[in-house]
Amino acid sequence: MGEVKLLGTTQSFPCARIQWALKLKGVEYEFIEEDLGNKSSLLRKYNPVHKKVPVLVHHDKPIAESLVILEYIDETWKDNPLLPQDPYDKAVARFWAKFADEKVLIAVWGAFTAEGEEKEKAIKSALEPLAYLEQQIEGKKFFGGEKIGYFDLVVGWLSQWLNVMEEVGGMKLLEAERFPLLHEWGQNFIQAPAIRECIPPREKLVEYFHFSLTYGRSLAANKP
Amino acid sequence: MAEEEVKLYGTWRSPYSRRVEIALKLKGVQHKYYEEDLTNKSPALLKYNPVHKKIPVLVHGEKVIAESHVILEYIDETWKGYNILPKDPCEKAKARFWARFIDEKCIPALKKACASIAEEREKAVEEACELLQLLEDELKHKKYFGGDCIGLVDIVANFISHWLKVVQEVVGVELLTIKKFPRLCEWSEHFVCHHAVKDCLPPKEKLLAVFHSHYGSATTSKC
Numbered sequence: 001m002g003e004v005k006l007l008g009t010t011q012s013f014p015c016a017r018i019q020w021a022l023k024l025k026g027v028e029y030e031f032i033e034e035d036l037g038n039k040s041s042l043l044r045k046y047n048p049v050h051k052k053v054p055v056l057v058h059h060d061k062p063i064a065e066s067l068v069i070l071e072y073i074d075e076t077w078k079d080n081p082l083l084p085q086d087p088y089d090k091a092v093a094r095f096w097a098k099f100a101d102e103k104v105l106i107a108v109w110g111a112f113t114a115e116g117e118e119k120e121k122a123i124k125s126a127l128e129p130l131a132y133l134e135q136q137i138e139g140k141k142f143f144g145g146e147k148i149g150y151f152d153l154v155v156g157w158l159s160q161w162l163n164v165m166e167e168v169g170g171m172k173l174l175e176a177e178r179f180p181l182l183h184e185w186g187q188n189f190i191q192a193p194a195i196r197e198c199i200p201p202r203e204k205l206v207e208y209f210h211f212s213l214t215y216g217r218s219l220a221a222n223k224p
Numbered sequence: 225m226a227e228e229e230v231k232l233y234g235t236w237r238s239p240y241s242r243r244v245e246i247a248l249k250l251k252g253v254q255h256k257y258y259e260e261d262l263t264n265k266s267p268a269l270l271k272y273n274p275v276h277k278k279i280p281v282l283v284h285g286e287k288v289i290a291e292s293h294v295i296l297e298y299i300d301e302t303w304k305g306y307n308i309l310p311k312d313p314c315e316k317a318k319a320r321f322w323a324r325f326i327d328e329k330c331i332p333a334l335k336k337a338c339a340s341i342a343e344e345r346e347k348a349v350e351e352a353c354e355l356l357q358l359l360e361d362e363l364k365h366k367k368y369f370g371g372d373c374i375g376l377v378d379i380v381a382n383f384i385s386h387w388l389k390v391v392q393e394v395v396g397v398e399l400l401t402i403k404k405f406p407r408l409c410e411w412s413e414h415f416v417c418h419h420a421v422k423d424c425l426p427p428k429e430k431l432l433a434v435f436h437s438h439y440g441s442a443t444t445s446k447c
Binding site: 049058061063064065068069071072075076087088090091094095098099132 | 275284287289290291293294295297298301302313314316317318320321324325358
């Protein structure tokens with residue numbers, strides 16, 4: 001203990017990605033809960049560039065950015081590989097990770113914060129990138145195949161987090177009728193032991209997304 | 225496997241596709257280059273990158289890889305010899321971190337500063353310079369971000385070494401100056417002269433002409 005530390009917050013899904021990875025690899029770590037409204041000197045020391053979570057600290061060396069951390073974990077602890085070994089399969093996983101973090105997340109966020117006439121249009125825009133993910137999961141239990149892998153962790157937020165965003169944001173995106181495979185994936189994912197332990201309590205997420213919605217909408221309103 | 229045909233779809237003026245050229249040169253990989261007209265995308269590009277319809281796209285045998293960072297890592301893992309990324313996982317993570325920083329924070333801020341006018345410009349320039357300062361500090365006393373040899377971060381920073389200088393000249397904004405960023409400027413001089421880089425830079429006069437027409441009276445940035 002003490003060799004691996006993770007600075008993060010319970011409700012942050014990028015932080016959950018890291019906890020999932022460490023648990024899947026059987027790596028002991030110390031979780032340090034950050035208050036992002038009052039950032040600790042430790043966070044400022046370990047991530048001076050962005051001052052964001054998650055930050056993994058291993059042998060007192062910090063690594064920031066969740067996708068960078070995931071690859072570091074995979075390269076450092078060899079049990080239960082998260083990424084495929086083959087360079088091309090790895091490239092495919094990385095391509096979709098970028099797609100998920102850029103296209104899917106942004107579109108879902110847009111649908112979440114949109115109001116009035118814009119809402120329906122934003123929801124439709126969010127369905128398009130999700131359709132790509134439905135194609136990717138076809139024929140597989142997890143994106144990683146039989147076992148949970150890198151990309152499952154990258155889009156793990158589509159389980160609990162998206163569910164809460166739909167409730168708070170008044171929208172339906174990941175419906176069983178529309179995306180049966182993705183929906184089933186979500187059920188399988190959230191039930192896996194290493195995953196389930198790091199899903200934050202629903203009430204905490206509801207509170208978090210209510211706050212985010214107000215904040216997100218006020219930002220949009222103040223844009224020139 | 226490594227001997228299969230390699231094709232690169234790109235454009236002469238894109239720093240993203242030029243990055244891939246640098247990587248292939250460092251590894252000594254022969255390839256066929258296809259210049260895309262982004263106003264009239266080829267059936268090949270639309271077939272190979274249906275998701276984004278963007279360049280660069282690398283085709284290696286039957287395999288298709290898109291997104292410049294993903295391509296750079298694929299090249300590094302597929303062809304041995306020169307190391308584009310460090311071997312040590314911690315150093316590798318640092319390289320990936322800075323590569324992301326350049327593309328996600330630095331370049332957008334630099335483009336914004338170049339496209340800004342009047343009252344917005346000063347603030348945009350200040351914000352961009354804060355980010356350049358982080359790169360200046362990261363460089364420390366190294367010749368390259370990769371140390372004695374160019375690596376991932378140097379390649380991803382290609383925009384700063386060449387395109388930025390041209391845009392600065394066109395719009396009359398002072399971002400990368402010797403006074404403010406002596407180390408970055410020195411890095412830039414070494415980088416553009418490197419044997420694997422110097423033929424992977426678009427001709428300055430051609431870029432100047434393109435940027436003059438884009439930035440002339442426009443407020444939107446295109447590079």
